Amino acid sequence: MTDTSRISVSAHYTGYIWYKHGLSAKNFITDTGRRINMIAAPINAFLRLVGGADIDIFLLQRHTVIDHKVEELIEKEGVTQIVELACGLSPRGYRFRKKYPHIRYVECDLPGIVAKKRELLDGTDLPGQELRVCDVFNTAGPESIKGILESLDPQQKTIIVTEGLVNYFELPVIREVWSRMADALKRFPQGWYITELYPDFADHPSYRYVKFAQKTVGFLTKGDWPLHYPSDEAIQKGFQEDGFNDVEVIDPASYYGKLPLLPEVKIKTLVRIIKCSVSR
Numbered sequence: 001m002t003d004t005s006r007i008s009v010s011a012h013y014t015g016y017i018w019y020k021h022g023l024s025a026k027n028f029i030t031d032t033g034r035r036i037n038m039i040a041a042p043i044n045a046f047l048r049l050v051g052g053a054d055i056d057i058f059l060l061q062r063h064t065v066i067d068h069k070v071e072e073l074i075e076k077e078g079v080t081q082i083v084e085l086a087c088g089l090s091p092r093g094y095r096f097r098k099k100y101p102h103i104r105y106v107e108c109d110l111p112g113i114v115a116k117k118r119e120l121l122d123g124t125d126l127p128g129q130e131l132r133v134c135d136v137f138n139t140a141g142p143e144s145i146k147g148i149l150e151s152l153d154p155q156q157k158t159i160i161v162t163e164g165l166v167n168y169f170e171l172p173v174i175r176e177v178w179s180r181m182a183d184a185l186k187r188f189p190q191g192w193y194i195t196e197l198y199p200d201f202a203d204h205p206s207y208r209y210v211k212f213a214q215k216t217v218g219f220l221t222k223g224d225w226p227l228h229y230p231s232d233e234a235i236q237k238g239f240q241e242d243g244f245n246d247v248e249v250i251d252p253a254s255y256y257g258k259l260p261l262l263p264e265v266k267i268k269t270l271v272r273i274i275k276c277s278v279s280r
């Protein structure tokens, strides 16, 4: 099994960003997150100046659109079970449980982050959050995607969410995870997967700054952070090949003016949200 716990430090940073932009409560922040935010401040200022947007903007764009797509599935399709893999210190589970008390929201991550989040959540006004250890590379057992989904009610419509995970791995490696997800979701009457993806848009006007941001994330997490797929069409085809149907590749710009919390930038967007489904 591959140890990917080096990536967990990034959860402290994104956890801080959600708080900084009013999406979270104080409980979710850590000293590490605050420190990385200070280190990132000059890098973000540079990116804003030369590239027209900073790392926070692309984090907020993905977070807001993922929230919106999950809400739509709860409200329009009657989804009642959500599994967020690699949840980090994200407040989404907390916020959704507050807004939709009838849903079962299972948050999963590696053991270190699960322990940290349990400690942080203990101080909130909403105890009882389901936090489970799951390594997305486990292929069997209770700490695998399959094991987590097998512990849920097979009669309920279910979503898997990942955010800030998939670009830490080479494409063939993460595609193998996606195929296992698509298989495991087939046990439900309907299943969806929602994630964000940073594509390799070589013709993007700010491509060299994207490469700079890519190196920054790689440096912070002591590894690579590869971009995936050169176009929306290639993304769609890839997810279909991995076993998903109705693959929507969403440009956050398509929601400009429609989602109040979505930050808008003049330059072309760099992130895509993928929503796809499986049915048995």
Ligand SMILES: C[S@@+](CC[C@H](N)C(=O)[O-])C[C@H]1O[C@@H](n2cnc3c(N)ncnc32)[C@H](O)[C@@H]1O
Binding pocket: 004, 005, 007, 008, 009, 010, 011, 014, 015, 085, 086, 087, 088, 089, 090, 108, 109, 110, 113, 134, 135, 136, 137, 162, 163, 164, 165
């Ligand atoms: C950038 S953080 C994102 C956290 C959160 N989703 C967010 O957006 O704030 C990446 C997360 O992936 C988790 N992670 C890394 N390798 C993993 C693996 N093999 N299985 C499950 N989670 C993993 C890390 O522990 C970390 O919490």
